[in-house]
Amino acid sequence: MDEKKLKSSRKSYERLEKVIGCKWSVSVLEAVRLGIKRPGILERSIEGISTKVLSERLRRLTDYGLLEKHIFAEVPPRTEYTLTEAGESLVLIISQIQELDEKIANSK
Amino acid sequence: MDEKKLKSSRKSYERLEKVIGCKWSVSVLEAVRLGIKRPGILERSIEGISTKVLSERLRRLTDYGLLEKHIFAEVPPRTEYTLTEAGESLVLIISQIQELDEKIANSK
DNA sequence: CAGAATCCTGCCGGATACTG
DNA sequence: CAGTATCCGGCAGGATTCTG
Numbered sequence: 001m002d003e004k005k006l007k008s009s010r011k012s013y014e015r016l017e018k019v020i021g022c023k024w025s026v027s028v029l030e031a032v033r034l035g036i037k038r039p040g041i042l043e044r045s046i047e048g049i050s051t052k053v054l055s056e057r058l059r060r061l062t063d064y065g066l067l068e069k070h071i072f073a074e075v076p077p078r079t080e081y082t083l084t085e086a087g088e089s090l091v092l093i094i095s096q097i098q099e100l101d102e103k104i105a106n107s108k
Numbered sequence: 109m110d111e112k113k114l115k116s117s118r119k120s121y122e123r124l125e126k127v128i129g130c131k132w133s134v135s136v137l138e139a140v141r142l143g144i145k146r147p148g149i150l151e152r153s154i155e156g157i158s159t160k161v162l163s164e165r166l167r168r169l170t171d172y173g174l175l176e177k178h179i180f181a182e183v184p185p186r187t188e189y190t191l192t193e194a195g196e197s198l199v200l201i202i203s204q205i206q207e208l209d210e211k212i213a214n215s216k
Numbered sequence: 217c218a219g220a221a222t223c224c225t226g227c228c229g230g231a232t233a234c235t236g
Numbered sequence: 237c238a239g240t241a242t243c244c245g246g247c248a249g250g251a252t253t254c255t256g
Contacts, residue, residue: 163220
């Protein structure tokens with residue numbers, strides 16, 4: 001009954017929790033959405049993020065299917081990330097959260 | 109320009125990140141939504157959660173305005189938590205995330 | 217039964233240096 | 237420039253105990 005509902009809903013959230021629950025993930029998604037595609041620029045645009053964390057996030061978001069990675073065989077090497085369809089959806093959902101947050105903040 | 113957008117959007121997400129980004133928060137919200145209102149039962153329903161963490165989450169969710177706390181002056185003491193309007197909204201948003209997650213999981 | 221207080225540990229994230 | 241490897245400090249969260 002209830003307990004089972006709880007478990008399955010928790011499980012289906014845990015995956016995404018690992019992705020969006022951790023620091024910087026949302027910032028990265030939104031930066032990409034604004035058209036910032038390359039790691040170097042991302043690192044400079046997202047104030048405070050480190051190389052290591054950015055790479056980790058890009059990889060995880062890509063593995064999970066929210067970002068898509070395009071590698072260009074050039075010199076110097078170039079890589080670009082774009083949102084997948086799922087990524088777009090998630091960004092929309094997150095903006096709902098932000099709206100809710102502001103609504104709450106204002107009503108205090 | 110872009111950088112400013114990034115900062116403000118990040119800021120407005122950070123508050124909620126602190127609330128929903130951490131482990132167990134979502135489980136607690138959903139348990140309450142299923143009508144499990146009292147700490148004792150919550151602790152038994154949410155498999156794996158500890159007393160300390162449950163209290164912390166309940167407090168934070170309440171402080172933030174997602175839960176409402178009702179104290180009954182009885183012996184033994186009784187406390188019940190319910191979702192606020194904002195809490196209901198957030199649960200709806202989270203279920204969108206879960207749907208998205210399953211969609212992604214299935215398309216692999 | 218609600219929930220505060222302590223103590224401990226693992227892991228996340230930050231800084232830095234290195235390779236292709 | 238993209239991405240990985242290493243080292244380290246802080247903090248979230250787990251177990252337990254205690255009190256009103």
